[in-house]
Amino acid sequence: MTLTLFFQFFFQFFFQIFFQLVFFVMLLCYFNPLHCNALHFLPTQCDCHALVKFHGCFYREGKISVAIEYMNLGSLDQVMDRFAPQGIREPELAAITFQCLWGLAYLKHEHRLHRDIKPQNILLNSDGRVKLTDFGISKELENSIGKCMTIVGTFKYMSPERILAEKYSYSSDIWSMGLVLIECATNAYPYSGIHSMIEMAQTVTEAAPPTLPPQSGFTEQFHEFVDMCLKKDPSERPVATKLLGNEWLKSHQCSTMKSATNQCKGWVDELLGVNQQNESGDGGGGGSGGSKKK
Ligand SMILES: Nc1ncnc2c1ncn2[C@@H]1O[C@H](COP(=O)(O)OP(=O)(O)O)[C@@H](O)[C@H]1O
Ligand SMILES: [Mg+2]
DSSP states (O other): OHHHHHHHHHHHHHHHHHHHHHHHHHHHHHHOGGGSGGGGGSOOOOOOTTBOOEEEEEEETTEEEEEEOOOTTEEHHHHHHHHOTTOOOHHHHHHHHHHHHHHHHHHHHTTBOOOOOSGGGEEEOTTSOEEEOOGGGOOBOOTTTOOBOOOOSOGGGOOHHHHTTOOBOTHHHHHHHHHHHHHHHHTSOTTTTOOSHHHHHHHHHHSOOOOOOTTSSOOHHHHHHHHHHTOSSGGGSOOHHHHHTOHHHHHTTOSSHHHHHHHHHHHHHHHHHHHHHHHHHHHHTTOOSGGGOO
């Protein structure tokens, strides 16, 4: 009798679990990104502090929604507009660069290119973290091939070899990083005077690469760092792991993710503190702040 009861209970329990599992799998299939072929490029979860976390994605009624980690300070261009209209200072830029290179080194280790490095895809948060986003369009590389022939990414930051539709690889992201550095240090996009794509393609591929403006107070090491990133010959650009040990970064105490994050955190605290003071000052004066507009 007890044995029959036991089996009855066992089978009841077993079927309950079985049907729950079937239901769960059906739910998963319904929301599964692989439902849609266009989603095959989406990144899988990765464990790198310099890349935004990917939480999942949904495809419903012809729309794709991607859930990623929220970075409360927004992107580098927004941070510059809000806090550093005259450009970001070297120590902070070194801390930002270290974290970006860490992300690129991780992607390289995973055989992925980013392919769309630009200020809008570099995000910051109030913990001092700097993370790359939109690496979902990065293409997974075959171990042995390691070169791409496809066009993805923002034209403005493309390396000469990409513009020329030649084979390109990880060093292409380093070129983009070089342009981002000049832009962040001066708050001016290096090719800002050029307005047509053809002219830009010609300038990027034929003219000497852009440099930091001379006699603008930047250190020699910073000039050298930028020049290395912007070598026209991709094989002359150092890889991310090599750049992580560069003297310029070391001179600003950026030799680990911890030190780079702490440096950014100090800066962000300073910015937010100053901003809050300004906002409360404006409010206290009773004015709309409109008179302070540039
Ligand atoms: N995870 C995020 N957290 C906070 N802000 C974000 C995040 N992702 C994107 N943004 C902001 O939204 C803007 C638009 O992003 P996106 O759609 O990727 O276009 P783009 O990269 O071309 O600017 C970014 O420039 C950035 O300022
Ligand atoms: Mg983006």
